[in-house]
Amino acid sequence: MTKTHWRKILETDYLGGFDLDDGKGNFREIDATIKKAERREVKDQNGNNETCLVIEFTDKDIKPMILNVTNSRMLEKLFKSSYIEDWEGKTIRIGTEKVRAFGEWHNALRVRNFIPKPKNTDIICSDCGGVVKGRGKATAQIVADNAVKEFGQPVCLDCWEKRKAVTEQYANELGEKPEQLGGMLGELPDPREAE
Numbered sequence: 001m002t003k004t005h006w007r008k009i010l011e012t013d014y015l016g017g018f019d020l021d022d023g024k025g026n027f028r029e030i031d032a033t034i035k036k037a038e039r040r041e042v043k044d045q046n047g048n049n050e051t052c053l054v055i056e057f058t059d060k061d062i063k064p065m066i067l068n069v070t071n072s073r074m075l076e077k078l079f080k081s082s083y084i085e086d087w088e089g090k091t092i093r094i095g096t097e098k099v100r101a102f103g104e105w106h107n108a109l110r111v112r113n114f115i116p117k118p119k120n121t122d123i124i125c126s127d128c129g130g131v132v133k134g135r136g137k138a139t140a141q142i143v144a145d146n147a148v149k150e151f152g153q154p155v156c157l158d159c160w161e162k163r164k165a166v167t168e169q170y171a172n173e174l175g176e177k178p179e180q181l182g183g184m185l186g187e188l189p190d191p192r193e194a195e
């Protein structure tokens with residue numbers, strides 16, 4: 001039987017060790033692709049504001065994660081850069097580790113010491129190196145196929161938007177309509193194509 005960790009009942013805005021509880025007394029590991037890393041004011045347990053480094057993930061089902069120094073150092077090591085902008089688009093594996101703090105044991109989040117291999121079924125964006133995800137009824141495969149038709153390469157929807165913006169700006173500078181530049185401007189895949 002799968003049970004429910006009591007902490008999961010409470011609403012939390014940020015990922016915690018308990019989110020990885022598998023309901024059977026163990027903790028699972030997840031792979032997550034970093035969408036962005038930024039400084040945020042976060043309320044601590046006493047309601048005071050605290051400045052934190054927070055990473056958001058491309059997968060909306062995974063809550064943002066507050067990075068402590070240990071995990072920040074791990075990202076720096078994995079991606080050979082201390083600049084948070086360089087971590088965007090990168091995939092990490094997150095697990096837990098039992099740590100003792102203030103006399104109690106906690107299951108703290110830990111970024112694992114290796115870069116997870118993408119699953120075979122994943123389609124990798126040729127711009128950012130992240131996994132191409134679907135949207136609505138358009139599966140990842142449909143997004144990738146449309147991107148290949150448009151650009152000759154599979155790109156994720158975020159990078160697609162970026163490419164569109166660049167093309168539009170370029171067209172503006174040239175005083176032309178973006179359409180006249182040809183294949184560079186693509187509309188996002190129509191979700192109805194999946195039906």
Ligand SMILES: [Zn+2]
Binds near residue numbers: 128129156158159160
């Ligand atoms: Zn991308």
